[in-house]
Structures are given as structure tokens and as C-alpha cells.
Amino acid sequence: MTWQPQSLPADHPSVASGRVGVLIVNLGTPAAPTTSAVRRYLAEFLSDRRVVEIPAIIWQPILRGIILNVRPKKSAHAYSQVWTEDGSPLAAITMRQAEALAERLAGEGVVVDWAMRYGEPSIPRQLQAMMDKGCERIVLAPLYPQYSGATTATVMDKAADALRAMRWQASLRVMPPYHDEPLHIAALAEDIGAQLDALDFEPEVLLLSFHGMPKRTLELGDPYHCHCMKTARLLGDALRASGMRPAMRLRTTFQSRFGPAKWLEPATDTVIAEEAANGTRRLAIAAPGFSADCLETLEELAIRGREQFVDECGGEHFAALSCLNDKPVGIDMLEALIRRELAGWI
Ligand SMILES: C=CC1=C(C)c2cc3[nH]c(cc4nc(cc5[nH]c(cc1n2)c(C)c5CCC(=O)O)C(CCC(=O)O)=C4C)c(C)c3C=C
Numbered sequence: 001m002t003w004q005p006q007s008l009p010a011d012h013p014s015v016a017s018g019r020v021g022v023l024i025v026n027l028g029t030p031a032a033p034t035t036s037a038v039r040r041y042l043a044e045f046l047s048d049r050r051v052v053e054i055p056a057i058i059w060q061p062i063l064r065g066i067i068l069n070v071r072p073k074k075s076a077h078a079y080s081q082v083w084t085e086d087g088s089p090l091a092a093i094t095m096r097q098a099e100a101l102a103e104r105l106a107g108e109g110v111v112v113d114w115a116m117r118y119g120e121p122s123i124p125r126q127l128q129a130m131m132d133k134g135c136e137r138i139v140l141a142p143l144y145p146q147y148s149g150a151t152t153a154t155v156m157d158k159a160a161d162a163l164r165a166m167r168w169q170a171s172l173r174v175m176p177p178y179h180d181e182p183l184h185i186a187a188l189a190e191d192i193g194a195q196l197d198a199l200d201f202e203p204e205v206l207l208l209s210f211h212g213m214p215k216r217t218l219e220l221g222d223p224y225h226c227h228c229m230k231t232a233r234l235l236g237d238a239l240r241a242s243g244m245r246p247a248m249r250l251r252t253t254f255q256s257r258f259g260p261a262k263w264l265e266p267a268t269d270t271v272i273a274e275e276a277a278n279g280t281r282r283l284a285i286a287a288p289g290f291s292a293d294c295l296e297t298l299e300e301l302a303i304r305g306r307e308q309f310v311d312e313c314g315g316e317h318f319a320a321l322s323c324l325n326d327k328p329v330g331i332d333m334l335e336a337l338i339r340r341e342l343a344g345w346i
């Protein structure tokens with residue numbers, strides 16, 4: 001007997017189904033480079049218990065009473081220095097990454113979109129939008145090469161919160177961290193190598209600067225530090241294997257210290273000062289922990305790093321290299337990693 005599709009009763013709600021989606025996610029960013037927008041963004045970000053692991057009863061008065069009254073103005077000024085016609089660099093680049101991946105996966109009918117963990121477009125909004133388009137299966141891809149509780153895990157927390165409120169949940173797969181993924185290391189080595197080749201000076205040292213974390217997170221078992229160190233080691237090996245600049249030294253550092261607690265060391269600004277004091281005059285910095293350029297790379301490294309090394313410490317040549325962003329070499333790598341997660345679904 002052949003199965004006959006039944007016609008739907010007139011009062012049946014319309015249902016979209018049968019599609020596959022990919023949602024790439026990055027940290028989040030303010031909606032505008034203004035004090036009020038930065039305050040809103042920081043209030044959400046710094047209230048996440050995975051980001052600041054101090055009991056709320058102690059932390060919230062400090063956050064609301066001091067930090068949100070002081071930091072937003074300073075941070076808004078920093079954001080205003082890197083803001084683009086398309087908005088925050090982090091949001092603009094993440095959107096272009098999604099567009100590039102959508103083109104690559106269009107042939108398979110995959111819906112690709114992007115979200116920010118803090119601010120807009122939010123993870124719940126984007127998951128719902130994908131489900132409204134009929135995505136029953138969604139690959140969630142946090143664009144953090146190195147895992148940390150403060151970044152990767154919070155993406156899952158937020159997605160789970162969104163699913164908790166849904167009657168009909170999508171099936172989720174989560175792309176794992178890719179800190180030691182050979183395709184990622186090869187993409188970084190190719191891109192960094194090309195950027196170094198294009199410089200008009202030979203760096204004596206290349207700093208590999210990762211976003212910092214409180215040192216306590218390492219002691220509590222967060223793998224972030226180990227992931228960063230492994231990326232740095234494999235990237236160093238790959239750069240050396242390509243026969244590149246045997247005399248150039250590589251050093252791994254941690255930037256963006258926040259608050260009074262001890263953070264992972266050595267700090268990027270400390271190492272910049274130390275290198276200059278020891279006679280280094282030509283320095284380059286890459287940021288292999290960031291999949292997209294953002295405040296931390298464009299303002300902290302490219303602007304303040306240069307001011308520190310050249311204007312304050314007597315350095316002569318300085319370059320802050322760009323992240324993989326939406327360059328074809330980076331999109332090739334992300335496409336391959338995402339296709340792996342899509343196996344059996346497309
Ligand atoms: C790449 C991984 C990141 C980790 C790990 C991380 C941990 C972490 N960050 C803060 C505090 C701040 N981070 C800020 C900006 C920021 N952080 C990351 C990435 C990681 N953070 C990115 C990509 C950005 C840039 C966002 C943008 O809009 O461009 C900020 C805001 C800016 C400022 O006021 O300085 C804060 C604050 C903590 C406390 C933390 C770990 C516990």
C-alpha cells in the first residue's frame with residue numbers, strides 16, 4: 001500500500017521544517033561607540049557568572065556602583081577609534097564571515113547566520129529565526145579557537161536557555177574548539193607568513209598575543225591556557241617548517257588584563273616594554289586567539305601597542321597583523337570545519 005500525504009486541516013498552524021542551519025557566534029559588542037551603549041553591553045557581559053566568577057552578592061554592587069560608572073566612558077572612546085561605517089569591527093567582520101560561508105554552503109541549501117553572545121543579534125533571536133525558516137538541525141559554531149568557560153561555554157549556556165523556552169526544539173551540534181586543528185594552524189601560518197612577507201622591515205620578534213584570563217581559571221581546570229600554548233607551539237613549528245625567518249624569535253603573551261586579580265602571564269604590555277628595554281627595535285604582533293579583529297586587536301594592540309613600543313619605549317618598527325577575518329584562507333578553514341560537523345545532515 002502506498003502512503004498518501006494527508007491534506008492538513010484548515011486550522012493547522014503552518015510549519016516550516018526539513019532544513020539545516022549554521023549559526024556562527026562571537027563574543028558581542030556594543031550597538032554604538034557611546035557611553036550608554038557600552039554601559040548596556042558591559043552590564044550584560046560582566047554580569048555573566050562565567051565571565052566574572054565572584055559571588056553576585058559581592059560582584060553586582062562593585063559592577064553597578066563602580067565599574068559601570070567609570071569604564072563605559074573610557075571604553076566608548078576606545079571603540080570610537082576603531083568604529084567603521086559598517087559598525088563595530090567585530091560585528092561587521094562576523095557578518096561578512098557568515099555571508100562568505102552562506103555562499104559556500106548555498107549549494108546544499110544550508111541556512112547560515114551569525115549571532116553575538118552579548119548584545120545583538122542575540123543567540124535566542126537567531127536560533128528562532130533559523131527555526132522559522134525551517135531549520136530543524138543547527139550547527140552552532142562558537143568562533144573561539146581556544147576553549148574557555150568564559151567564552152565557548154557561555155555560548156552553549158545561552159543556546160540552552162533559548163531551547164528551554166521552545167516547544168519544538170531544533171537538534172544542535174556544537175563545533176568543538178579548533179586550537180590544534182591542522183587546518184587552523186596551516187591557515188594561520190599561511191596568513192601570518194604572507195603578512196610578514198609584505199612588511200617593509202624584518203621583525204626581530206613576533207609576539208603571539210592571546211586574550212588573558214584570570215590565573216585562577218587555569219588552577220580550576222579551564223583548558224584555555226593549555227589551548228593557547230598549544231596553538232602557539234604548533235604555529236611556531238609551522239612557521240619554522242616553512243623556512244621562515246630562522247632568526248625571528250616568537251614569544252607567547254596574554255593581553256587585556258581586567259580587574260585586580262592575577263591574570264595569565266606574561267602580559268603583552270610587559271613583554272613589549274621588556275623587549276624594547278633589551279634592545280629590540282623591530283617588533284610584530286599577531287593575535288591567533290581572535291577569529292576576527294575587534295577592539296582588543298585594533299585598539300589595544302595596533303594603536304596602544306604601537307604607542308607603547310614606538311612612542312614610549314624607543315622602538316623603530318612595529319606591526320600589528322590582522323586576524324583571519326573573512327579572508328579566503330580563513331573561510332576555507334571554517335568551511336572545512338563546519339562541513340565536518342554537518343556530516344550526515346547534508
Ligand atoms: C578571545 C577570547 C576571549 C576571552 C578568553 C575573554 C575573556 C575575558 N574578557 C573579559 C573582559 C572584557 N573583554 C572585552 C572585550 C573582548 N573580549 C574578547 C574576547 C575574549 N574575552 C573580545 C573579542 C572582545 C572585543 C569585543 C569588541 O566589541 O570588539 C571587554 C570590553 C572592552 C573593554 O571595556 O575593555 C571586557 C571588559 C574578561 C573579564 C574575561 C575573562 C574572564
Ligand SMILES: [Fe+2]
Binds near residue numbers: 211256
Ligand atoms: Fe574579553
Ligand SMILES: [Fe+2]
Binds near residue numbers: 225226227229
Ligand atoms: Fe597550560
